[in-house]
Amino acid sequence: MKEFSVLNHDMVPEHILLTEDEIKKLLAKYRISKGHLPKIKTSDPVCKEINAKAGDVLKVVRDSMTAGKALSYRLVIEG
């Protein structure tokens, strides 16, 4: 039997790893560099679970009171 996964928890929003291409588009859209994104540490349980490495970018889809679904992006950093 598989161990408990944080991804299945109700309170944990959906995290999706972006491809290099998607990252490029994202950075172009907001005219920013990776460093301007909010951060997430590699030690974060979700990062461990989906095996995200420093330098990756995650798309986070959260439930929102005002907008239904809200998109956010986080840069994975060492830690």
Add this chain to the structure above:
Amino acid sequence: MASPKRIKKIKFGLLSPKEIRKMGVTKIITADTYDDDGYPIEMGLMDPRLGVIDPGLRCRTCGGRPGECPGHFCRIELVAPVVHVGFAKLVRKILRSTCRKCGRLLLEEPIKKNYLDQIKLLTKLGQPCDDLVKNVFRDATKVNLCPYCEEAQMDIKFEQPTSYVEGGHKLMPADIRDRFERIPDEDIKIFGMDPKNARPEWMILRVLPVPPVTTRPSITLESGQRSEDDLTHKLVDIIRINQRFQENREAGAPQLIIEDLWELLQYHVTTFLDNEVSGVPPARHRSGRPLKSLSQRLKGKEGRFRGSLSGKRVNFSARTVISPDPNLSISEIGVPLQIATELTIPMNITSRNLEECREYVRRGPNNHPGASYVKRLDGRRVKVIDENREELAELLEPGWKVDRQLQDGDLVLFNRQPSLHRMSIMAHEVKVMPYKTFRINPAVCPPYNADFDGDEMNLHVPQTEEARAEAKILMKVEENILSPRFGGPIIGGIHDHISGMFLLTRGNVTFDKDTALELLKKSEIMDLSEPAGYENGKPYWTGKQIFSQLLPSGLNLTYRSKMCDNCKICKREECEKDAYVVIKDGNLLCGTVDEVAIGAFAGKILDRIIKEYGAVEAGKFLDNATRLAIRMITRIGFSFGIDDEDIPSDAQEQIHDIIMAAEERVKRLIEAYEAGELDSLPGRTIDETVEMKIMQELGKARNQAGDIAGHHLGMDNSAVVMAISGARGSMLNLTQMAACVGQQSVRGERIQRGYADRTLPHFYKGDLGADAHGFVKSSYKKGLSPIEFFFHAMGGREGLVDTAVRTSQSGYLQRRLINALQDLEIKYDGTVRETRGQIVQFVYGDDGVDPSKSDYGKSVNVSRIIQNVTGEEVMGGKSG
């Protein structure tokens, strides 16, 4: 000139006698300050080497002029050492925890090492070691025998403020100093002190640093007499006693006299440092005023730190008490003439306003719309006075500037503390008025959270065109009717506005032509609609019609008013309470206008007008509506008195019976509980169950009593009108006055605290009855018995304490939030970023909606659009 330096770090420590001698430019030996010719005496307290304060002179030490020279310290060599009051407590602690013979810390070597390691670790981590040091002193004080030289330690008594007695023998400061000198450096580190920066013996003063004259400048009175600073006076005292001490000692005076003089020297040094030490009579000026010591200059709200360094003061501002004026517009503010003559606005003179400016200058500074200063082309400012106003007016030419006095129509910022949200500062138009208070329309009280029980408010006058433009666009009262918190109106009618509107529009009140016109007189309404009908050949109008005159044509709205009982089947237009409001094309067809329609924080009609017709129209509506309401309520005459709480005697009997019956039931409950016949409720103990059942029983009784009283208080009762319309108070308040106050509680329970097993000695132990635990049978009208009164005070106190605690906590939370968020900005791409460009939110609030431009938080109100298009009522969501 010296260039500004960057501060890398600040180190605090004690001044050693060596350092004091090194930094002092001279020794002070004489108490005289100036000689007969008015020149400062060398080696006196005003020695020219201490710096300069008189203009035209140069400093003898650094050569600087006044303002350049920072001043230079000097010193007084004390004949005998004295204790520094600021360290008296620490001196005591160190005395008690070190050996009286060898001076070492009274702790075993391994314990010392352990403490030292912990302190070193904390210092390395940059954390305070105060708690640890407290333990060191606590442990060392308990030791009675020195672990190193086996000397028995004696008890040391501390007598406020600076004397120490060891086993009946007084310790002189010299003895203490000797003892401290024996403490090894390693032990000092365990006290949390750095022996290189602060040796304990430096807390006993041998040399007193004398602050430079720039810190204690003398002032020349108009009579030409010099008046010295308090610190100088104190220093003179110290030097005199010091000299007398020396003379006596050299003459071989008896020990008793020496000790007296020593004590006196200690007193003067103490009061020089701190003149508010408990147990020391404050040193006084000749006039009897206590002298201002060094510590008083720094301490407290008006001290150097809080008063001078973090304090900010501002020009072009005024503050006074506020009072109401319902005839002012919500966007106006009544400014007292006195304030208007003081505050100014700079005007640039052009060829177009030259004549206007001339007129201001001609009127001078004391004749209200006048001017106080003109600024010439070369930048020189000339004060306008009665003597030169005529000539100055003729000299004016384009390019000059005139500071003209505040006048009607000027835009100013108005503010009330605590400024918790942006509506705490709004822009108003000035209306100069007689008397001494700021006047505001009571409808703008809610955003400021102001009332008129003595509240004061501040006024600021923007000085530039840019500031005025910004204020006009962003801060006008009309622009702030909608709250950014929930997207609904925060400004609106209060109290009498609501009562008045309610009385005007409820049912079918009719008015003849004269009355109708009189009611509308102050509201800017130019015509009256067709009459509702004729009586005895004379036309009449209904209150609803009169109110409709204020509504913009084309306004459609349907909602249920505050009175609505939310009946299962709503009778709509036929509602017998007139609670169903229908507005079609700007006409109130049915329903009553109350708090839900025009009140602050509610205001459905107001909300609809602002969202469909804009802020200016809404402001006009509010002005008109409040004026109409005030006219109506003054016309009726609306008052409330003690006999409004009277209810018939048979009703009083009924209430009495209900309460007696409830008490009887409570008694039976208690009997059942004591007999063990009571079944406990699921999840509750038997004790909790009986408490709950008693509370339930008594609560029911109070409600029944209230209902009976309510039946006898009708719409002819002013308090009922206020409660039902939502103007002020509630039916609960009213029935507490008329029928029964009810259960008093502390922490949500019946009152339990007090004596052992009972609340008061008037009851038996273990009494569970209603009156033994704070049930108040009486009404406020009837009056409370002493015991009831006591319980009532307990319940009331809890509320007071809660609010006090809550405000301080929420205030701090607010501060932290503001500090964390103040630099965030919404960029043009909709993202929220901080100053470095880091993204905080990808879309502001997830939906990118500005709540103050929204419809109760939603970007679109669908039902409103449908209603406007089809003309059909859609009772969908809450805001529909």
